[in-house]
Amino acid sequence: MSISALIPIVSSSAVRRRLPLVGAFCLLSLGLHNLHPSLSLSSNPLSRLSFGSKTQGFRSSSIRMEASNQTTVPSIVVYVTVPNKEAGKKLAASIVKEKLAACVNRVPGIESVYLWEGEIQTDSEELLIIKTRESLLSALTEHVKANHEYEVPEVIAMPITGGSVAYLEWLKNSTRE
Incomplete structure (x- = not known):
């Protein structure tokens, strides 16, 4: 799907009502597939990121860091x-x-x-x-x-x-x- 084909989708009032200003940043950094799975752009490396897995990845790596390093304290x-x-x-x-x-x-x-x-x-x-x-x-x-x-x-x-x-x-x- 080309970017020009996505502009009418992103511009629709249904999507705009769901996207605060921060949504534009999320859209650019996390990809359109997070809004709707059918909007995935497999050629765009940013579209491969998933908000859920990114968050879980951060949390689990933080926990691993603390668990593997016994010199820090909570x-x-x-x-x-x-x-x-x-x-x-x-x-x-x-x-x-x-x-x-x-x-x-x-x-x-x-x-x-x-x-x-x-x-x-x-x-x-x-x-x-x-x-x-x-x-x-x-x-x-x-x-x-x-x-x-x-x-x-x-x-x-x-x-x-x-x-x-x-x-x-x-x-x-x-x-x-």
């Missing part, structure tokens, strides 16, 4: 918001000093919109992106609660499922056990 990324630059600097420094994290990135200039005591609030904040061991989450959460000015500080953790083994080893060696 690690997480934790998000914490703070009201301003000074609070961010102070909290980030105390977290690293206490070896509760290997690294804290401070991202200024975020705007948070949230519901608090029945009212919609909008505040300028700074985001802390904290890389640490999974086993330190409770201690890190308690440290944030004790050193944060918010009544209910944000502490959200997500697993690190893979990445640079050297970085993950550094993370392990830079934090307490």
